[in-house]
Amino acid sequence: MTADAGNVATSKAAAAARRRTRAPFVTGEYPGFRFFTIVFFFFLYAPILVLIVYSFNDNRSATLWTEFSIDWYIRAFNNDDIRRAALNSLTIALVAASAATVIATLAALILVRGGRFPGHSLAYGLISLPLMVPEIVTAVATLSFFAAIGLSLGLGNVIIAHTVFCIPFAYMPIQARLSDMDTTFEQAAQDLYANDWNAFRHVTLPLMMPGIVAGAMLAFIISIDDVIITLMVAGAGSTTLPVYIYGMVRMGVTPEVNAVSTVLLAISILFVSLSWMINRRR
Amino acid sequence: MTALKAVSLSVRENEFFTLLGPSGCGKTTLLRLIAGFEQPTTGAIWIGGEDVVGLPPFKRSVNTVFQSYALFPHLSVAQNIGFGLRMRGFERAAIDKTVGEMLELVQLSGAGDRRPNQLSGGQQQRVALARALANRPEVLLLDEPLSALDFKLRKEMQLELKRLQRETGVTFVFVTHDQEEALTMSDRLAVMSNGEVQQIGGPTEVYEFPANRFVADFIGETNILEGSVEAVQDGEILCRLGNDVQVAVRGRADIGARVSLAVRPERLSLEPAAELPGAGRLDGTVAEAIYLGNGTSYHVDIADGGRLLVRGQNRADGRMTFARGERVSVHIAPESIRLLRE
Numbered sequence: 162m163t164a165d166a167g168n169v170a171t172s173k174a175a176a177a178a179r180r181r182t183r184a185p186f187v188t189g190e191y192p193g194f195r196f197f198t199i200v201f202f203f204f205l206y207a208p209i210l211v212l213i214v215y216s217f218n219d220n221r222s223a224t225l226w227t228e229f230s231i232d233w234y235i236r237a238f239n240n241d242d243i244r245r246a247a248l249n250s251l252t253i254a255l256v257a258a259s260a261a262t263v264i265a266t267l268a269a270l271i272l273v274r275g276g277r278f279p280g281h282s283l284a285y286g287l288i289s290l291p292l293m294v295p296e297i298v299t300a301v302a303t304l305s306f307f308a309a310i311g312l313s314l315g316l317g318n319v320i321i322a323h324t325v326f327c328i329p330f331a332y333m334p335i336q337a338r339l340s341d342m343d344t345t346f347e348q349a350a351q352d353l354y355a356n357d358w359n360a361f362r363h364v365t366l367p368l369m370m371p372g373i374v375a376g377a378m379l380a381f382i383i384s385i386d387d388v389i390i391t392l393m394v395a396g397a398g399s400t401t402l403p404v405y406i407y408g409m410v411r412m413g414v415t416p417e418v419n420a421v422s423t424v425l426l427a428i429s430i431l432f433v434s435l436s437w438m439i440n441r442r443r
Numbered sequence: 444m445t446a447l448k449a450v451s452l453s454v455r456e457n458e459f460f461t462l463l464g465p466s467g468c469g470k471t472t473l474l475r476l477i478a479g480f481e482q483p484t485t486g487a488i489w490i491g492g493e494d495v496v497g498l499p500p501f502k503r504s505v506n507t508v509f510q511s512y513a514l515f516p517h518l519s520v521a522q523n524i525g526f527g528l529r530m531r532g533f534e535r536a537a538i539d540k541t542v543g544e545m546l547e548l549v550q551l552s553g554a555g556d557r558r559p560n561q562l563s564g565g566q567q568q569r570v571a572l573a574r575a576l577a578n579r580p581e582v583l584l585l586d587e588p589l590s591a592l593d594f595k596l597r598k599e600m601q602l603e604l605k606r607l608q609r610e611t612g613v614t615f616v617f618v619t620h621d622q623e624e625a626l627t628m629s630d631r632l633a634v635m636s637n638g639e640v641q642q643i644g645g646p647t648e649v650y651e652f653p654a655n656r657f658v659a660d661f662i663g664e665t666n667i668l669e670g671s672v673e674a675v676q677d678g679e680i681l682c683r684l685g686n687d688v689q690v691a692v693r694g695r696a697d698i699g700a701r702v703s704l705a706v707r708p709e710r711l712s713l714e715p716a717a718e719l720p721g722a723g724r725l726d727g728t729v730a731e732a733i734y735l736g737n738g739t740s741y742h743v744d745i746a747d748g749g750r751l752l753v754r755g756q757n758r759a760d761g762r763m764t765f766a767r768g769e770r771v772s773v774h775i776a777p778e779s780i781r782l783l784r785e
Contacts, residue, residue, distance in 0.1 A: 348480055349513035351500040353527035353578065360501075363526075367517045 209426065216419035233420040243421060246405035249316065250385050253401060257323035258331070258380035264324070265331035265376055266369070273339040291329050299326060300393040307394065316399045319391060323384045330383045331376035338372025371439055378436035382429055446472040447483075448638045454582070454616060455631075459608050461617045463625040464635035465661070470618045473635075474584050477616065478507050491581050501530070506575035507584040510591070512567050514559035520570050521546070521555035527578040545573040548607065565596045572604075576611055583608075585617045589624065601628055622662045626650060634658050655784040659705040666711070666751050667783070668704045672696045680782070688725055690775065694782030703783040708754035710779035713741060716770035725751070725773045729765050741765060743773055 219230035237243050272285055291299065303322050312318060346368060350360035388403045395404060402425060409418045447469045454460040462470040475481045477488060479500035487494050495503050506527065514523050524545050525538040533541075546552045549569035559567055568588060575583055585604075589597045605628055608615045619625055625632050626646040634641045634649060634657070642654040653659035656667065670682035673689065680696050682704065683689055696702050716726060730750065731742040734757070741753040751773055755764055765771055 343511065343513070345509055345511055345513040346515060348500070349507070349509060349515070350526070350530075351480075352478060352505075352507045353574070354501045354530040355526075356499075356501050356530075359530055363530075364515060368515075 212419050213423050213426070216416055216423045218416055221415065233416040234424075237417050237420045237424075240417075242400075243402070243405060246400050246402045249319075249399055250402040252316065253319050253323055253391075253399075254381050254384040256320050257327050257384045258377050260320075260324045261327035261331045261380045262335075262373060262377040265328050265335050265380075266373055268328070268332055269336040269339050269372075270365075273336060274344075288332055289329050291326055296326075296389045300390040303390060304393040313396075315396055319395050319399050319401070322390050322394045323387065326387075326390060327380035327384050331380040334375040334379065335369065335372040338369055338375075342368055374439045375436045378432045378439075382432050385425070385428065446638055447476075450635075450638070450640055452633055452640055452643055454614060456614055457612055459605065459615045459617065459628055459630045461619060461625045461629035461632040462635060463619055463622060463632050463662075465620055468635040469638040470620075470635050471586060472638075474507075474586055474616065474618050477582065478505055478584055479503050504578075504581045505584060506578050506580040506582075507586065508568075508571045508575050508588045510586045510588065512559075512571040512588075514567055514570055514574070516559055518559075519555065520551070520557050520559065520562070523559065523570060524555075524574045524577050526574065531578075541577050545577045548576070548610070549573045564592055565600065568592065568600060569603075572607060576607065576613065579611075580613060582614045582616055585615060587618055587620070589619075590621075597624075604628060626662070634661060636661070652781060653705060653783065656703055656705075659781070659783055664708050664752055664754075665705050666708065668706065668749075668780075670702055670704055672698050672700045672702060674698065684725070688775075690777050690780055692777065692780045692782050696782065705781045705783050706775060706779055708740065708752040709738075710776060711751065711753040712774045712776075713743070713753055713755060713765055714772045714774055716772055725775070727751070727771060727773060729767050729769045729771055732765060732767050739764070741771075743771060745773070 215224075215226070216233055217229050217231065218226055219228040219232060220226070268284075268288055272281065272288075303325075307313075307318055307322075312321075314321075342365075346364050347360050350364040351357075355363060385401075386403060387401075388407055391401050391404050392407070395401065400408075402421065406418055406421055406425075409415070409421075450469070450473060462473060464470045472481065476483055477490075479495065479498060479502075483496060486496070488496050490503065490505060495505075515526065518526065521539075521542050525542045528538045528541060542555065543552075546555055549572055551566060551569055551573070554562065554566065554570075559570060562570065568591075571588070589600050589604075592600060601624060604615070604617075617625075617628065626649075629646055631643060631645050632649060633643045636657050642649055642658045644652075649658060650662055653662065653665075659665045659667065668684050670684045670690075672680050673683050674681040675696070675698055678695070679691050679693055680702070681689060681691050682702060684704075690704075692704060713729075714724075725745050727743040727745040729741055730744045731740075733740040733742075737757070739755045739757055741755060743751045743753055745751060753773060758764055
């Protein structure tokens, strides 16, 4: 009787052990999962693929394939409006991303390494809040704010607006990097005769660099992609590429739009890959 | 919260000095005070005739080997070692020369161009030492630097540290919680507990003449016997232990006082149970006999209560001298008994 009970207990334990060797929740083993995944990726990437393919189509139609050509690219490059818009986009993204990265780096240094101060949690919250505010609200608010204070710097207006909404995006990777960094490195620097500035320059900053570069890349992409805020804030001469594309689409999708969009996509992919590679190097 | 109470100690020039104590005893705080990472609320810290209280770490001629080594991952081994000299504005050539000497000193010549993460734990440890010693500090602080190494490597590095200290002539202040390590390496050591120094002395002094119960208990294994003082005469007291055993111990106490006496397991010896009780002898039964390789540890239950730990030699033929359950007499040499301050 007791021997039986013991046997049952042992076999139960053995069965439990066997079950534990399998991962508890293997999604891939459920029926339909593979199908769902394929559908998901199809809807995500098929439109983009179509856009790229038809940007090389030797035809005005966006649905009928005839022959390979790069005419639409040449035409887009020769379009003065597109060139001006592209130049604006680059200028705005470079200046805004740089400014946002500097501000985000300083913010991260103070919030992560500056010790506790009154309003610490509030500052932390306020920096990341813009990520959750609907963009259209920020856009309208920025527009009326600039109008109210009579700010009219042309491209400068757009740069200021972009800098502001890029800060939280630049801040996140920098903050994450800095929080992961052991303060012992800075103590070691100080111990080795580095004053505060030298410890920062030779140890803290180089160690933060992967985070800073990732933050700058992210800010650049966010800025160069933006439509809603730019649409509201940009004046006549400061149209950016996405806003210009938006304008073109309203006249109908032409392969020229496809070509410009493809270039924009290429720039985005380039930057995201670079930031991923830099982060992987730690 | 007070991490350190009134602590007063002086480390001699050219000395291997160890701060020994359990975690939370304040030894690391004391080290960080010397390094300048923390400032004392009161008191003074003198290094080579200068009160360094208030000076930041980079203005003290003290260098630290961190527990985690804290080697800069973005710099090469050579750049790590030369960091301190570079910060002090030395010429490139002078830095390169010192870095070369240091690499040789820690037997890592040829590894200068590597990154710290390409080195083994023991090698990283050597780089951390070289980085600190390159600055020729007056005092080198070592914060449990061997705790991350495995047993064999730790033994090796203990000797290596002793050699480096002798060759460089730098004063070493070493922090550890490992009493064996402290005894092996130190010229003198301070045993700390609860933010206070319990005893300062050489390894022999601290081991053989523990100042109080904490030191006796923390360093090595100890039997603590309770007794009452029966007579006092010129520097000696006569104590009665439990039953009819009387021992004479050096020290001072009042007649009738309860005292604690310490005796090391290796100072006790076992004999087959005697027919008649005699002076300095306790009768008991072997409760455990644990073979240790280089000796045997006996737990002996004493007839009138209490348990004694006895360390015996092993016989060359591999047979146990005393077996579990055997009746034995524990012989205590009076000169090996220490009176403890509470």
